[in-house]
Amino acid sequence: MILGIGIDVVHVSRMRHWQEVEGLFDRFFHPSELAESLERGASAVLSLAARFAAKEAFGKALGTGLRGLSLKEILVESARSGKPEIKLFGRARSAMEAMGGRKAFISLTHETDSAIAVVVIEGEDGKRS
Numbered sequence: 343m344i345l346g347i348g349i350d351v352v353h354v355s356r357m358r359h360w361q362e363v364e365g366l367f368d369r370f371f372h373p374s375e376l377a378e379s380l381e382r383g384a385s386a387v388l389s390l391a392a393r394f395a396a397k398e399a400f401g402k403a404l405g406t407g408l409r410g411l412s413l414k415e416i417l418v419e420s421a422r423s424g425k426p427e428i429k430l431f432g433r434a435r436s437a438m439e440a441m442g443g444r445k446a447f448i449s450l451t452h453e454t455d456s457a458i459a460v461v462v463i464e465g466e467d468g469k470r471s
Contacts, residue, residue: 348402
């Protein structure tokens with residue numbers, strides 16, 4: 343059963359600006375997220391914009407926003423196949439479980455100037471908090 347859906351768009355120029363501010367990426371991204379994205383060279387900002395959009399979309403899927411959560415607790419990474427996956431830790435995981443969520447699914451896309459993410463939170467059939 344779908345418990346929540348969220349969508350967000352991030353302008354890539356925002357990530358380019360953040361790239362100029364020392365330590366800002368470290369504030370919002372999990373270390374492994376940064377490492378995976380920065381390996382992409384010139385397209386790193388596209389990858390980070392999509393991942394940031396996924397974090398925002400997750401908050402919307404929760405229905406509460408990201409208030410009280412650390413963005414580093416929301417990890418977006420690529421499976422071997424290239425499929426994006428979202429992994430939750432700490433308060434982010436607790437917030438999803440509190441709403442009855444068992445798994446979150448994501449889809450990411452980006453172009454030269456924008457990145458978009460959709461997050462769907464799934465719970466058990468027939469059980470909704």
